[in-house]
Amino acid sequence: MPRQLKIEDVKPLIGNLSRSNYYQVEFGGLSSGLRGYLGQRGVDNSFITEDSGLLCYGAQLPGSSLAGIESTNFTGITETMAHRRIYTSLSLEFYCDNRYRSLKFFEHWMEYAASGNGFGNYADSNYTYRMNYPNDSSTGYKCNSTKIYKFESDVERLMEYSFLGLFPINLSSTPVRYGPNSELTRVTCEFRYDRYIAGSILSYDVVRGFGYNLGSGLTNVVQDGLENAFPGLNRNLTGITDTINRISGPVSDVLNLFTN
Amino acid sequence: MALRRQLQYPTNIASGNNDYFMINIFNYQPPNPSGFGGRSGGAIFNIPGSQSTRNLRDSIGNIILPMPDNITDQNSVTWDQDSLNSLQLAGFNAAENAVDSVKPGESLQDNAKSLATSVKGSFDGALNALKDPKLADAVKKALVGEAVNVFSGNISANSIIGRTTGQVLNPNLELLFKGVILREFNYSFSLTPRDANESLQIKQIINLLKRSMAAKSSASSGAGAGAFIQAPDVFQPKFMQGPGAHPFLYTIRQSALVGMNVNYVGTGSYATYSDGTPVKMEMQLRFRELSPVYNEDYADITDGVGF
Numbered sequence: 001m002p003r004q005l006k007i008e009d010v011k012p013l014i015g016n017l018s019r020s021n022y023y024q025v026e027f028g029g030l031s032s033g034l035r036g037y038l039g040q041r042g043v044d045n046s047f048i049t050e051d052s053g054l055l056c057y058g059a060q061l062p063g064s065s066l067a068g069i070e071s072t073n074f075t076g077i078t079e080t081m082a083h084r085r086i087y088t089s090l091s092l093e094f095y096c097d098n099r100y101r102s103l104k105f106f107e108h109w110m111e112y113a114a115s116g117n118g119f120g121n122y123a124d125s126n127y128t129y130r131m132n133y134p135n136d137s138s139t140g141y142k143c144n145s146t147k148i149y150k151f152e153s154d155v156e157r158l159m160e161y162s163f164l165g166l167f168p169i170n171l172s173s174t175p176v177r178y179g180p181n182s183e184l185t186r187v188t189c190e191f192r193y194d195r196y197i198a199g200s201i202l203s204y205d206v207v208r209g210f211g212y213n214l215g216s217g218l219t220n221v222v223q224d225g226l227e228n229a230f231p232g233l234n235r236n237l238t239g240i241t242d243t244i245n246r247i248s249g250p251v252s253d254v255l256n257l258f259t260n
Numbered sequence: 261m262a263l264r265r266q267l268q269y270p271t272n273i274a275s276g277n278n279d280y281f282m283i284n285i286f287n288y289q290p291p292n293p294s295g296f297g298g299r300s301g302g303a304i305f306n307i308p309g310s311q312s313t314r315n316l317r318d319s320i321g322n323i324i325l326p327m328p329d330n331i332t333d334q335n336s337v338t339w340d341q342d343s344l345n346s347l348q349l350a351g352f353n354a355a356e357n358a359v360d361s362v363k364p365g366e367s368l369q370d371n372a373k374s375l376a377t378s379v380k381g382s383f384d385g386a387l388n389a390l391k392d393p394k395l396a397d398a399v400k401k402a403l404v405g406e407a408v409n410v411f412s413g414n415i416s417a418n419s420i421i422g423r424t425t426g427q428v429l430n431p432n433l434e435l436l437f438k439g440v441i442l443r444e445f446n447y448s449f450s451l452t453p454r455d456a457n458e459s460l461q462i463k464q465i466i467n468l469l470k471r472s473m474a475a476k477s478s479a480s481s482g483a484g485a486g487a488f489i490q491a492p493d494v495f496q497p498k499f500m501q502g503p504g505a506h507p508f509l510y511t512i513r514q515s516a517l518v519g520m521n522v523n524y525v526g527t528g529s530y531a532t533y534s535d536g537t538p539v540k541m542e543m544q545l546r547f548r549e550l551s552p553v554y555n556e557d558y559a560d561i562t563d564g565v566g567f
Contacts, residue, residue, distance in 0.1 A: 117534065130532050130533055132533070
């Protein structure tokens with residue numbers, strides 16, 4: 001039987017909905033060979049791990065589906081059982097800075113995957129290419145520490161997604177045209193990955209019972225003073241609050257971030 | 261003896277509680293290394309039918325692979341329809357009585373006489389058993405027809421009986437057991453190395469399988485050189501889960517690797533890594549068991565679906 005509700009009953013729920021504009025993308029775990037290759041082309045490590053994520057103006061929290069098989073053992077009834085989890089690809093949209101690092105990042109990442117024959121003979125008439133091994137610890141083209149964080153303005157609660165085996169598979173053609181000076185160049189890239197993990201995979205969170213969204217599970221925000229005992233513990237939180245401060249700061253700062 | 265080799269693809273597939281496919285390789289041991297001489301009496305038939313463990317010595321190596329893309333088994337035995345009509349049965353009885361009528365120590369003439377008497381008595385008895393004189397006459401004609409067949413005639417007993425009585429001999433048709441069949445298994449594996457180490461493992465796995473399935477020349481020099489060739493190595497394929505046997509899937513007996521196909525262009529068009537390793541390979545293995553499965557073999561299987 002339906003419950004009769006007052007505004008006060010639903011206000012705590014409806015008044016605390018998640019906003020889609022608080023998130024952060026963070027690339028990480030690229031092999032030393034890939035980082036060196038990108039560095040030679042002007043895409044330095046700080047851009048990869050910090051700025052590229054800030055320039056990501058449109059992202060998706062990852063999704064997955066379950067492939068099913070059907071059973072018709074009971075006449076007229078079709079039962080469905082899941083037999084495989086399928087991870088859908090991830091599409092991210094970026095603003096391009098005036099040094100074209102967003103474009104170079106993905107362009108040369110994909111180029112690196114197909115550079116097993118070396119890098120210097122692209123213009124030769126007999127040019128061929130071989131692939132780099134995907135998972136080689138020093139030269140692989142897949143990365144294992146790319147994350148997407150979802151949070152709210154108070155950063156009290158955090159939903160974390162960690163991607164394993166992520167690499168770009170489709171850099172869309174980037175449209176440019178004559179028009180108003182205010183139009184920004186936007187880069188869209190699609191990624192494939194082996195799987196993702198929902199929830200924190202930090203060993204500290206796991207030990208506390210908050211890993212993988214367990215326990216009260218709503219937060220992996222750490223307490224002050226623990227950083228000394230657990231170095232690196234506050235890195236995620238610091239990065240996120242920094243993002244919020246930079247995006248919600250003075251207009252000039254925000255413009256400076258996105259146009260340089 | 262060469263060092264025992266352990267090869268594994270993908271890396272760490274056999275750790276934890278993973279399911280995987282393991283192939284142990286052994287030197288072939290002949291089923292009767294001491295030959296068949298010296299047997300007498302009841303021992304002359306004492307040739308063991310099931311020797312599933314005879315080759316579990318001299319391990320050459322083992323290979324760990326992921327679970328194959330196709331896992332099926334097919335257990336078969338041979339049964340076939342068989343008929344035995346009244347005339348054939350009467351003939352069998354006559355022959356049996358004739359053999360019994362021969363007495364060792366009596367003259368050839370006496371034995372021939374008793375043989376003829378026995379045969380005639382057997383057929384007379386069979387014809388009298390039919391009761392119906394007309395039918396008995398037809399059967400007699402059919403027997404004559406069979407005798408004519410000795411001289412390249414083509415007269416069927418059923419033809420004579422059918423034309424004279426409108427009946428045919430009861431064939432007593434029945435399905436009878438004819439024998440056992442050796443099982444065969446086909447497995448497919450997709451091999452996609454992720455780093456240089458896995459590439460090396462795959463290369464060595466293919467090499468070891470090819471080497472082990474090849475026949476060996478028994479002697480490279482001396483008087484016997486070139487006269488014989490020796491059996492290839494034999495294989496013990498096994499489905500595994502963690503450190504133990506798979507708790508559900510079937511057990512495979514020691515097998516010969518009778519076929520192996522490798523497609524080095526699994527991507528559809530030629531593509532390699534920096535060291536020339538193909539990006540994707542597809543390997544098919546065809547095993548055939550060395551000995552058939554008997555009911556008694558299930559006594560040793562306590563888990564899973566059996567053989």
